[in-house]
Amino acid sequence: MGILATASLVIWLWLVLGQGMFWRTDVRLPPAASDPLHWPSVAIVVPARDEAEVLPLSLPSLLAQDYPGEAEVYLVDDGSSDGTTALAHRLALQQPGLPLTVTSPGEPGPGWTGKLWALRHGIALARQGGPEYLLLTDADIAHEPDSLRKLVAAAESGGLDLVSQMARLRVASFWERLVVPAFVYFFAQLYPFRWVNRPRARTAAAAGGCVLLRTDAAVRAGVPDSIRQAVIDDVSLARAVQRSGGRIWLGLAERVDSVRPYPRLADLWLMVSRSAYAQLRHSPLVLAGTVAGLVLVYLVPPFALAAGLSAGQPVTAWAGGLAWLLMAGSYLPMLRYYGQSLTLAPLLPFTALLYLLMTVDSAVQHYRGRGAAWKGRTYARPSDA
Structure with missing residues (x-):
């Protein structure tokens, strides 16, 4: 012993x-020295499968984004059976703000995971409008009104192709308090944020709940097609962007929160x-x-x-x-x-x-x-x- x-x-x-220094929690979204002279257009793509429980807490926060440029939300219903599509339409009527398009891609094609199939459909639809950025965010993620503005400003100021924030997960129940902070701690130990954020870094990672991605970087990396089989899609996405020459950044969120409950250990x-x-x-x-x-x-x-x-x-x-x-x-x-x-x-x-x-x-x-x-x-x- x-x-x-x-x-x-x-x-x-x-x-x-x-x-x-994986244990430090001071890697936060870098503040921009100044606002961009031109606010680029953004398409917000939200894959959703049976998300009626959390959508009332997350979708209105996206529709209410205080963004100076053009932005639109695309919610991709991945075969939900709980009325996700109808609920999204009702929420959009109750919350005036960014325009919302709700679409469905059908069942995943061979070799595709459901989330990436939904993202593929949503990105293809969004790109018809020529957005300069794509915000890929999960259906359980709530954003403060200035979240998109700060993400884009950081990307523009830092010349970053991918900016990802690890959303603050819910910690309400006993098991959430015991397990959730450790989940993020272990993730940071595997993928130290400072290593991810270094120029010409060998370590690549992202947090799939909140990823701002330049559209041309997505095209160069061939995503999501190049990672269509990935179960851990966020890390695979970051690696694909990095390998294609893109600059990536990952840190802890201050104004992006997951609203999904995990009350039981199960x-x-x-x-x-x-x-x-x-x-x-x-x-x-x-x-x-x-x-x-x-x-x-x-x-x-x-x-x-x-x-x-x-x-x-x-x-x-x-x-x-x-x-x-x-x-x-x-x-x-x-x-x-x-x-x-x-x-x-x-x-x-x-x-x-x-x-x-x-x-x-x-x-x-x-x-x-x-x-x-x-x-x-x-x-x-x-x-x-």
């Missing part, structure tokens, strides 16, 4: 000091497990390495501390305790960002254990033929499609 504890401590020293479990194994490229070897890594990094420290104290092994106890302290300390900024009690920080090993089990369950569901299931659809791995 002493060797494992020491290894975990070394890893945490490297993560805190060498992993792009809801959060589904959110994570539906794509976790796809993140690991459906590889049993990568899964085994991930499980081993999660155990070493997150579970060994508290066990080492307890074992060292009970067995009278001070080196093991100190190594485990310091690793746990570094872990909890690096989690504090994310808890502050979400306005949560800092007493949740020492519970991060337990939350990591939940994510480990969700990841294993994702692999199990994949081999049972139920992997990457979402709202009535199941997607095969790309090579099987």
Whole structure:
């Protein structure tokens, strides 16, 4: 146990000091030095499948955008059965603002995920009007009135081809408070925002809930066609834009919020497990390495501390305790960002254990033929499609 504890401590020293300062939460939308002389036109594309529950909280916020240039909203109903289309029309009548077009693409074509099929249809329709930018935003995302203005100003000022904000997720229930901040923390650990935002960066990522994309950059990258099979479409989109020579930026949101509730652990479990194994490229070897890594990094420290104290092994106890302290300390900024009690920080090993089990369950569901299931659809791995 002493060797494992020491290894975990070394890893945490490297993560805190060498992993792009992933634990900091100060990467926010860069302010523009001045407003653009010309406000470019924007098409807002919203894929939606059975979103009647959240649409009253999100769609009016898009229609009410205070944007100086031309903008239009395209809501793409991806085969909803809950009256999403009719509700969208009613909301548009109740909320005067940006013009709204509601359309439906039909069932996804072979090799397409539902969301990307909807985006393809919406982008093709929107491009008939020649917009200079596309705002791709999920149906559960609510925007403050100046959100679009600030996104476009940042893109224009910074010469960015893709600007993405990680929407602030809901944290109301006990399980949301325990799991959601850790979800964003783990994402930032995998894709440190500072690394993503460097010129000529090798790390690419985006947050699919809010992506502002130059239309010509989308054309160069061939999206969404070039990523049509992607389950984790936001990261795939960022990689496609980066590989085609585009500049990308990713940060935490201040004025963009997800309104989708995840009140039960089962809801959060589904959110994570539906794509976790796809993140690991459906590889049993990568899964085994991930499980081993999660155990070493997150579970060994508290066990080492307890074992060292009970067995009278001070080196093991100190190594485990310091690793746990570094872990909890690096989690504090994310808890502050979400306005949560800092007493949740020492519970991060337990939350990591939940994510480990969700990841294993994702692999199990994949081999049972139920992997990457979402709202009535199941997607095969790309090579099987």
